[in-house]
Amino acid sequence: RRCACNMPCARVLLLLLAVAHCHQLTPSVRPFGRVAPVRVRLSPLAIASDAESTAFEARREAAVASGLDEDATSLGSVVRREGELVVLEPPVGCEPADGSLVAFADGGVGAVLFCRVGLAFATQLSGPAAVLGEAASRGAGNLTLPLPAPDEAWAGEMSVRSLLATAGGGGGAVFEERVPQARRGPIGKPLHTGVTAVDALAPIGRGQSMLLLAPETLPSASGSAALASRMLSGAAQFAPEVKRVIVTTAEGAEAARRSEWGDGSRLLVAESDAELIVAAQAACSMAQRAGGDALVVVDDLAPLLRLWRAAVRVGEELGRVVRPEEEGSMLRGFYSCLTERAHRRLGGESVTLLLLQPSPSVRASGAAASDAFALGDFEAACFSQRALGRLRALEAKGIALTPPVLEKLGIPAPGSGHPRADGGRAAGAHVEELTSLVDGHIELSEPLAAAGRSPPIDPTQSLTRIGVGSTKLRPTASSAAMRAVTRALRLELASAADPVACEPAQRIRADACISVLQQPDTTPVSLGEQVALLSAATDGLLDEAVHTRDAAATDQLLRDLLAAVSAAAPELLPKVSRSGELTEAQAAELRGHTREFLAREEGQTG
Numbered sequence: 001r002r003c004a005c006n007m008p009c010a011r012v013l014l015l016l017l018a019v020a021h022c023h024q025l026t027p028s029v030r031p032f033g034r035v036a037p038v039r040v041r042l043s044p045l046a047i048a049s050d051a052e053s054t055a056f057e058a059r060r061e062a063a064v065a066s067g068l069d070e071d072a073t074s075l076g077s078v079v080r081r082e083g084e085l086v087v088l089e090p091p092v093g094c095e096p097a098d099g100s101l102v103a104f105a106d107g108g109v110g111a112v113l114f115c116r117v118g119l120a121f122a123t124q125l126s127g128p129a130a131v132l133g134e135a136a137s138r139g140a141g142n143l144t145l146p147l148p149a150p151d152e153a154w155a156g157e158m159s160v161r162s163l164l165a166t167a168g169g170g171g172g173a174v175f176e177e178r179v180p181q182a183r184r185g186p187i188g189k190p191l192h193t194g195v196t197a198v199d200a201l202a203p204i205g206r207g208q209s210m211l212l213l214a215p216e217t218l219p220s221a222s223g224s225a226a227l228a229s230r231m232l233s234g235a236a237q238f239a240p241e242v243k244r245v246i247v248t249t250a251e252g253a254e255a256a257r258r259s260e261w262g263d264g265s266r267l268l269v270a271e272s273d274a275e276l277i278v279a280a281q282a283a284c285s286m287a288q289r290a291g292g293d294a295l296v297v298v299d300d301l302a303p304l305l306r307l308w309r310a311a312v313r314v315g316e317e318l319g320r321v322v323r324p325e326e327e328g329s330m331l332r333g334f335y336s337c338l339t340e341r342a343h344r345r346l347g348g349e350s351v352t353l354l355l356l357q358p359s360p361s362v363r364a365s366g367a368a369a370s371d372a373f374a375l376g377d378f379e380a381a382c383f384s385q386r387a388l389g390r391l392r393a394l395e396a397k398g399i400a401l402t403p404p405v406l407e408k409l410g411i412p413a414p415g416s417g418h419p420r421a422d423g424g425r426a427a428g429a430h431v432e433e434l435t436s437l438v439d440g441h442i443e444l445s446e447p448l449a450a451a452g453r454s455p456p457i458d459p460t461q462s463l464t465r466i467g468v469g470s471t472k473l474r475p476t477a478s479s480a481a482m483r484a485v486t487r488a489l490r491l492e493l494a495s496a497a498d499p500v501a502c503e504p505a506q507r508i509r510a511d512a513c514i515s516v517l518q519q520p521d522t523t524p525v526s527l528g529e530q531v532a533l534l535s536a537a538t539d540g541l542l543d544e545a546v547h548t549r550d551a552a553a554t555d556q557l558l559r560d561l562l563a564a565v566s567a568a569a570p571e572l573l574p575k576v577s578r579s580g581e582l583t584e585a586q587a588a589e590l591r592g593h594t595r596e597f598l599a600r601e602e603g604q605t606g
Contacts, residue, residue: 368415
């Protein structure tokens with residue numbers, strides 16, 4: 001039946017009860033013959049439909065009838081095995097916290113990784129494999145591992161599987177409480193990476209979270225792992241005091257061992273999806289207890305998405321269906337358990353997160369790949385009318401709809417599964433939710449990689465949100481010197497992105513800026529050197545020089561410029577690097593040396 005507001009009466013009643021925090025009291029006999037009230041909590045997130053409301057009411061009545069208390073140890077029983085996940089159905093209102101230990105009736109031990117729609121998803125740590133119907137209860141405390149003490153040498157490799165074999169035997173808590181807002185301080189110091197495009201377009205402040213997005217179809221040298229390695233090298237060179245913890249797989253660990261930044265880094269190696277969740281949380285806990293500044297890198301978030309999708313599948317099979325808007329909210333809650341571990345405390349200590357996440361490709365794969373597409377392919381895939389209009393105009397001019405043409409237009413290919421193509425919004429929902437949670441994101445582009453950009457960072461899709469939109473807080477993820485030379489950078493690049501409205505002078509200025517951001521050499525660049533090049537580009541001093549040279553000659557020109565400035569003023573660039581400041585006098589001196597060098601170059605070429 002429905003009431004005047006056209007909502008099911010049962011759902012209205014349950015929502016009112018949940019909002020009002022009403023509790024039903026029923027006598028329950030406890031040990032030693034004492035009688036105590038029972039309090040049952042209601043969870044409005046479980047209400048999604050009439051059928052779900054009925055099931056929720058039935059579970060609530062069963063909980064009341066059985067006399068379950070909020071602090072009861074029961075976690076129900078095993079209702080499903082899904083790969084690594086052991087799925088439990090705890091009593092209503094008694095969902096365990098992430099990291100809670102689980103004791104199975106037959107002697108096994110597990111740990112809860114996350115909860116969703118009233119179900120607890122755990123991983124088994126030891127003992128006989130849990131079977132369907134096996135009872136489970138709360139173990140003694142939360143998951144702890146023998147993590148290294150803050151005063152131990154901050155280096156070495158640790159197998160998460162080996163650590164889990166000793167779980168519960170003492171040590172540090174893995175799923176620690178997030179630092180409350182009252183104990184957090186504003187981010188005020190940059191973490192210099194030595195990658196000019198990162199430090200200029202999407203700077204990382206100590207204590208912030210940064211998401212690195214890249215399609216898996218990118219060449220390995222242009223992918224997210226390669227860029228993260230370059231950023232780690234820069235951090236190791238320019239900020240050696242920052243402790244580094246890298247969460248990786250066995251393949252990633254091999255690459256780390258060969259890297260320059262591997263020495264002095266702590267590696268946590270995960271061999272499964274469930275282990276990666278534990279490893280990411282353990283890394284944050286290690287960093288939080290280390291004191292000072294720490295950087296945590298999780299080199300692949302794909303395992304988290306696989307586990308979440310498995311949880312969604314189990315929930316649907318068990319009748320726990322939710323609305324799309326509720327699914328988005330729960331997905332944000334799932335990811336926020338990791339993203340909110342990034343923080344800067346009032347005392348100055350910080351935990352910085354760099355998270356690598358695969359993003360949808362704009363290219364078709366497998367049988368859908370083609371050298372050229374027909375307009376009907378896009379119409380059948382239900383592309384937007386705006387995209388179809390642009391494609392019709394190209395077809396009318398006799399231009400073939402080839403993958404390179406589509407990439408220049410920013411239109412995904414049919415069969416790519418991209419959210420803006422035939423994949424639909426759901427294909428990119430997890431990336432959208434993650435992006436909404438972090439303090440900044442960097443996106444690597446397939447078309448830019450194909451055009452030879454290194455690193456292929458898309459300026460239109462990469463930014464840092466620290467301080468943005470506030471009249472009181474200045475953006476402090478970057479240094480004052482970097483802010484002084486990049487005020488017009490994003491505008492210059494955006495102006496040249498529109499080939500129709502872009503003036504020739506704007507295109508020339510943008511090419512100069514792009515040449516400075518181009519960094520094929522993986523050697524980290526100091527802040528002073530970055531400031532010198534960016535100042536020359538944004539001031540327009542490089543316009544003519546870059547316009548008349550090819551890529552190789554431009555790269556050599558910029559190297560010679562830095563050498564000339566260092567020779568003319570040996571202490572200028574190192575002083576900027578150390579202080580993070582660029583005074584008006586220093587800026588004027590820098591422009592003077594740049595003009596002198598370019599004048600000599602012009603005289604020699606003339």
